[in-house]
Amino acid sequence: MKLHHIIESQQFTVPVLMELFNLADSMERIVARGGTRDYSNKIMALLFYEHSTRTRFSFESAMMRLGGKVIATESAAEFSSFTHGESLEDTVRVVGDYSDVIVMRHYEVGGAARAAAISAVPVINAGDGKGGQHPTQALLDLYTIHREIKTIDGVKVALVGNLAEGRTVRSLAYLLGKFERVKLYFVAPKPLQMQEDIIHYLNNHKVWFTQEENLREIINEVDVVYMTRLEATEGEGMRPSGFFMDESLMKLLPKKAIVMHPLPRANEISPGVDADHRAVYFRQTRNGILVRMALLVSIFDGR
Ligand code: CP
Secondary structure, rough: OOOEEOOOOOOHHHHHHHHHHHHHHHHHHHHHHHOOOOOOOEEEEEOOOOOOOHHHHHHHHHHHHOOOOEEEEOOHHHHHHHHHHHOOOHHHHHHHHHOOOEEEEEOOHHHHHHHHHHOOOOOEEEEEEEEOOOHHHHHHHHHHHHHHHOOOOOOEEEEEEOOOOOHHHHHHHHHHOOOOOOOOEOOOOOOHHHHHHHHHHHHOOOEEEEEOHHHOOOOOOHOEEOOOHHHHHHHOOOOOOOOOOOOOOOOOOOOOOOOOOOOOOOOOOOOOHOOOOOEEEHHHHHHHHHHHHHHHHHHHHHH
């Protein structure tokens, strides 16, 4: 398997996904023995123009487990020559001379694609803009479903939250749409429903989906509840019914189903849910290390 730029979910095929997941499984043994020195000649550059905890730390950790080195600025928007008006293209050209792969989070939809268009080294999209994509998050999400549910074909997934702007749910919908007999339940207030590009893609690929406004109405039908933030209500202390997971709703969730969240969460999952074995969001974050190690290995070994 040879990977180069990783920009959007649509670029992956099912055989490549399965190969990637097998490789991610094998990374668990490397992590268990404290890592490898195999990639000690490789340098990863981080260009994060937006904040991050999981994506940034897990990519750094993945690179270090592989024996590689990391160069970064705390915030590319504050401490790079972006503040002097340097273009994204010039920055990427220069940073590509100093590294073997660039991991980039950008505030504009299409930022990673712009970087990839001129980059001499592979560019990994770590999230681009509101309503863009976050493909490596979707890969670790799909890997989590693969590990927890044991199959992706036929899986029934509720995607909940701000689906119009949420890049994790957008990337995951594209990936899930590649599998057989998948059913997608889009649960969001009408103004925050899935955008037309995803609907068009799913219709073209004959993927079953429905649009809902209350998780309670469909929770007993699904294998996976994928919660995300409702950005519009953040910070207001609101818990909009229909989009909030608590202990009472968990009682309606099938026994073998799981609750996922890309994190960070705001107020959409009650902390009381965390102890339930079906709440897998912290296992999901750990899977991020394995998948990101597998992606880096596929890029380095494929060059
Ligand atoms: N899931 C995710 O992208 O988290 P961060 O914003 O902390 O990287």
